[in-house]
Amino acid sequence: MIKLNKLTVPTDIAEKIKQREQRYNELDASGEQIPDSLASAYRAPEVKELLRHETAEKCAYCESKILHVDYGDVEHLLPKSKFPHLRYSYENLTFACSVCNTKKGDFFDAETPLLNPYEDKPDDHLMPFGPAVWSAPVSDRGLITQKRLALNRPELVERRTERLESIATLIGQIARTKTPAIRQVLLEELKEECEPSEEYAFVVRAYIKEILATHGESFRQDALSVVV
Numbered sequence: 001m002i003k004l005n006k007l008t009v010p011t012d013i014a015e016k017i018k019q020r021e022q023r024y025n026e027l028d029a030s031g032e033q034i035p036d037s038l039a040s041a042y043r044a045p046e047v048k049e050l051l052r053h054e055t056a057e058k059c060a061y062c063e064s065k066i067l068h069v070d071y072g073d074v075e076h077l078l079p080k081s082k083f084p085h086l087r088y089s090y091e092n093l094t095f096a097c098s099v100c101n102t103k104k105g106d107f108f109d110a111e112t113p114l115l116n117p118y119e120d121k122p123d124d125h126l127m128p129f130g131p132a133v134w135s136a137p138v139s140d141r142g143l144i145t146q147k148r149l150a151l152n153r154p155e156l157v158e159r160r161t162e163r164l165e166s167i168a169t170l171i172g173q174i175a176r177t178k179t180p181a182i183r184q185v186l187l188e189e190l191k192e193e194c195e196p197s198e199e200y201a202f203v204v205r206a207y208i209k210e211i212l213a214t215h216g217e218s219f220r221q222d223a224l225s226v227v228v
Contacts, residue, residue, distance in 0.1 A: 002196055003120075007054050020041040059097035063201060072095055103148060114149070125139040133203065159199075164204065167207060168211075
């Protein structure tokens with residue numbers, strides 16, 4: 001999980017959201033049946049597209065790239081079952097994989113809420129060790145987030161391991177090359193692998209920092225600056 005930032009909602013989309021919310025509230029107040037299309041209108045294509053862009057098409061929780069295997073879910077950060085007034089709030093929406101969405105369900109605990117990647121700093125609560133993500137020793141919120149979302153489920157650990165293996169290969173190439181032009185190309189590739197838009201950026205960045213910290217003698221300052 002990495003820190004995310006909310007995008008500004010275009011005026012036309014914000015107006016559509018407002019109209020849908022007003023209509024939903026009118027029907028709800030009158031006791032009339034609410035059509036499924038209106039009850040789930042927060043999933044509108046234009047809203048989902050914004051959320052996808054916001055998370056770089058990754059799950060906001062586990063950082064898996066979603067669209068090559070699934071459609072992805074529009075997820076309520078605070079469950080709509082417990083916070084119905086936030087059903088249409090864009091600030092309460094994000095993009096998530098179906099696994100994290102299902103595991104989270106309508107869970108909410110006021111004393112120990114799950115981490116919100118928009119409001120919290122995941123680095124303060126979660127710690128990556130290789131392909132695994134653990135809670136910081138003093139963070140109950142990190143622990144409940146890691147456990148509730150099963151951030152170390154086997155499929156995630158396997159995919160993160162594959163990512164780190166490819167990073168290790170790249171770092172090895174940088175350390176061995178004697179050709180400045182090749183080194184520069186490889187350093188640029190390594191820098192791209194650290195971008196927030198890349199899959200599992202949380203564990204990738206930590207892994208690169210650890211390698212450079214423990215084997216820094218094999219690298220010049222230009223490599224060390226990649227993840228600083």
